[in-house]
Every structure is written in C-alpha cells, then in structure tokens.
Amino acid sequence: MEKRSRKKKSYTVVYFWFLIRILSGSFSFWLPHFRLFSILMDNNKGKATKTLATSLQNLNLNPQSNFKSKSSIAVINHPQFPGFLSKKKKPQSLVNLCIGVLGRHLEDIIEDLEEIAIGLPGDIKLAVAAIARRRKLLNDDVLIALADASWEILDVSGSDVSDFGLIKAAEVCRFIKALDISRCTKITAIGISELVKHCHSLETLRCGY
Template sequence: MEKRKPTEETVSASLKKLDLSSTASNPNSSRSISTLQSSRFRREKGRPPSLVSLCVGVLGRHLEDVIGELREISVGFPAHIKLAIVAIARRRKLLNDDLILSLVDSSWEILDISGSDVTDTCLAEVSKICSRIRAVDISRCFQITPAGVSELVQHCKLLNTLRWGGCPRSNYTARRSLGTLKPELIDLEGDSWEELDAAEIAHGAESLRWLLWPMIDKDSQETLATECPRIIVNPKPSPLGFRGLDVPIEAHADTALDDSVVKDISPTTWAVGGFAPRSISPCISGTPGIELSMAERFRLAFLDRDTRLAPKRAKNARQRQRRAEREMLMSSTNAKAIALASKATKSFHG
C-alpha cells in the first residue's frame, strides 16, 4: 500500500497538537496560549503615553495659572485637544463660562459640563456654535435653567443623548424642561390633525432617543412614557441590546461622557488641588442595593462641597498673600518713595 506524503496542513496540525500536549504534560516548560495573549494585552495596555498626552497633562496640572491667557494659547489647538482641556477643567472644578467659551470649537460632537458653574448664557452660545453636538451632560449644574435647556434643544438638532438631574436643583430644572422635549401644536385653529400643516407642529427634541435621569420621579417618568414614547429613559445596556437597539456608549450611566476624551491622560492630572474621582453611590445612580444613611449622605455632601471649593480657597490664599506682601511693601517709607519715583518716571517717559 502506497504511503501518502503529509501535506502542509497536516504537518502544522501535528505540530500544534504536539505543542499543546507538551504544555499540558509539563506546565513549567512553556507558557500556554492564553498566558501569552494576556501578557501581550498587558504590554499593549501599559504602553507609554504619547508626547501630546504628556503635554496636555502638564497644561492641565497648571490650568489655573493660564486660564486668563487660554484663548491666545489654544488658537492653534485641534478640536479634540480643546475638548480634553475642558474635560480636565471639569474634573478639577475649574470649568466656567469664560474657560469653555475660550476653547469652544464648532466640530465638537459631545459636551460634558456636569457639576460645573456653566450658566444658561454660555450653554446657549455653545449650542449656537456647536450645532453638530449629539450628546450633552448637564447633570448637577446649579446654574442651568429650563431657558438654557430650551436653547440647547432649539439649536442642536442632532442631539441624541441627554444627561440631566443628579441633584435636587437639577431635578427641578429637568421637570420644568419636560415641555421642551415633547411635541406640541403651534396652531390649534384646525378641526383635526389631518388639516394641520407639517410646519405647524413643533417637534421639540425630535432626534433625542436616550435620556439619563438618575433620580427621576414617577410622574415625570409617566409623562415621558405617554407623551415622548420615542425617548428611552435610563437604558440598561445588555449584550443582546435594548429593545432591539444597541445602547451607545454616551448613554451608559456608569461611564462619564468625556471619559473617551481623556483616556490617554494620566488621572494624576486632575488629582492636583485635592480632587479625587468619586464613585457614584447606589442611591444616586438608581441601582438597587444599599441605601446610605442620612449621616453618610451629609458626610459625602460635605466632602463634595469641600472638594469643589478647594481650588477657590487656594486662589483666595494666594491673593491674600500677594495683598499682604503689597501692604508690607507700601508700609515702608523708603519702599513707598521708590514706588512713587518709579511711577513718576514712567509717566514722564510716556
């Protein structure tokens, strides 16, 4: 009987079986395939940061010192770098109207101003410039009112995901803004819907599909379910999708909206000034589980307020130190004479 020559496939299969059998018989002789894959994943995950990320991190650590000149500094920055600076400023509790307006870019598609001091005026201006925005987080913004939400919905026609609520003040704004999301009739003179022209129907947030509202009340939930059935409130991502649809990453409650913007930047950048990332408690996130006691809630609220005011306290301390040095300088007769002579010389040469 004639023997067949082994093909290339049979040889490779035999070598693979031999390698696996030798690994099973002697685990210390070589690493398994899964071990090699996991070590390769660790090497990729632990790759050194890029030069751009390092530069943005340095800028973020000294952000409070360059806020006044940020508009001139960031003129040539790409849109994603500007958005990364906004994300760092938000984490460092430095985000306000002046900072975001000095960095705003028309190509932005996400905007996370949660927990910041941004006002309605700034939100309206950013909404006009960034008309391509599709995801916004305005949760825990004390100075955002229904007027700002209305401007956002009016100018951002592609808005797909909205996050709001998260604290009593923001919950009040959310309840007052429900009318902005639902469609309404502009002209009620017609006797029936068929007689109305399409232009006479205001669609509200017509592109909005995902709404994240952690502490939504029962009445608001029923209103949204009845009058805005297209909007899915607090979606729960699953491998099989949600109602046949895949929940976008922007609608994941356990992920900050701007996490993808700063994924390559070291967290130590926003740890400057005593800020540490907070984990969301189960009672706030809406996840069923342990209920916090009243004392623990007060403690967490105090820590949150203390962390939020830390940069302001540091700034006030620096101002008091400079004021004390200036007063000490002017209290000396010789120093006062030198300062007046210098001022007179400048005015004479001018």
C-alpha cells in the first residue's frame, strides 16, 4: 500500500512539474520530452492527466506557422458568413487552464508547495494564493511558500494566517500597497506593527471582523 502511494505521488510530482514549466514560460524547451510524460501517464489511471498529455504533445508553439489553409480562409471571408470571426468564442489561455488544474488539486500539492512555487512567476503565485484563500487552505505555510517580492496587493481575509505568517510574508513582500487582513482572528497588533516596519509602501490596510 505504501509503495502504491509513493508511486502515485511520483506521478503527481511529474504532472505538476510540467504545469510549472508552462506557467513559467519555459515549456517549449521541454516539449520534445513530453512523449515520455505521456508514456508515464499510461500507467496512471487519471483520465484528465492522459488528456492533458495528449493535448500538450500536439501543441503548436510556433506563432509564425501558417496553420490556416486557403480553403478555411476563403470560408471565413465568404459573404454568406458575416460576423463569423466575431461570434467565435475565445478559448481560455493555456496559463489559465493550468492555474485551474493547480487550483483543483491544491490539496494534493500542499506539502510540496514550497518546492513547486520556486518556478512560478509572482502573478501566478498570487493567483494560487487567492485560490487557497477561497478554498479555506490559506495558512502560514502556504503564504510563506508563495510570498513574492513583486506583490503589491494581498488578500488573506478570513484565512488561518497568523502573526508569524504575516511577518514572514512582509519580509519578502516589501512593496505591498494594499492588504486585506479582515476576519483573520490569528493576526494581532504585534503582526500589524511588524508589517508596517517592513512594508513602507503600504497605503491601504483593511482589518476588522
């Protein structure tokens, strides 16, 4: 049983490793290796991971490529199809899809979040923090793992973040301009005092219950 659990975790680590490469913008370098990932997923029962592997394996990352045939262009420009392009629903970006996957499986990667977050840009970390807050998973460990120097706004309202987590985050996020700590019962005047010492750009602080 322990061996099976360890094997499942290894699949999860590989899966989210590829998502991180996408979110950090370095996926094109690793695309030739994605066939190996697809083979690994064949041994896993996760239908979603197999689908993602197949989709990304066929992904065209060359924006200069001429992917439209002359016939398709002719159909789109045909007078019998007015407004064809304007009515077409814009698909979600690959980054947004990956953030959604990370959010849905956040519980599975909480223990490894500090290591995983190293490869993520600041705006993606902030999005993950927002998801964690909405799902009642935001605490000191999660906030410290995600804290990024580029953040200017932060909402930890209604979370389990305490003085310790707030102070540690403030040491990293020194350019915070707006912070919401309302309904955070574990944050006291001590944490706020230390916050002000580190974040000299702070303009808006929302607190209370």
